[in-house]
Amino acid sequence: xxxxxxxxxxxxxxxxxxxxxxxxxxxxxxxxxxxxxxxxxxxxxxxxxxxxxxxxxxxxxxxxxxxxxxxxxxxxxxxxxxxxxxxxxxxxxxxxxxxxxxxxxx
Numbered sequence: 001x002x003x004x005x006x007x008x009x010x011x012x013x014x015x016x017x018x019x020x021x022x023x024x025x026x027x028x029x030x031x032x033x034x035x036x037x038x039x040x041x042x043x044x045x046x047x048x049x050x051x052x053x054x055x056x057x058x059x060x061x062x063x064x065x066x067x068x069x070x071x072x073x074x075x076x077x078x079x080x081x082x083x084x085x086x087x088x089x090x091x092x093x094x095x096x097x098x099x100x101x102x103x104x105x106x
Contacts, residue, residue, distance in 0.1 A: 012067065014066075015064075016067065019034065019067065020033065021033050021067070026071070027068065027071040027072070030064065030067050030068060031068075034060070037060045038057070038060070041056045042057055043057060
C-alpha cells in the first residue's frame, strides 16, 4: 500500500499568498520565488528588524515546504480514460485540435 501525503487545500491556499506566487505555478517558479524571498528576508542578510526577519523567513520557509510538498507528491494519472475525461479527447486529438492548423506541421 502506498500512502502519499498531500497538504490540504486550505494549507496550499494559505501558503501561496505567503510566497506571493501566482495561482498557477510550477515547481521551478516556486523555487525561484523562494530564492528571491530568502535574499530579502533571511535574517543573515535582511536589513529589517532581526525578529521580524526571523519570523517572516520562518513563515516563508513553511509555505515553501507546503507548496513543494504538494508539487512533488501530487499524483497524475496517465490512463487513457483519465486523459480523455480531463480534455474530452485523446492526446492525438487534443494536439490536432490545438496545433493541427499550424503551418509548421505541414
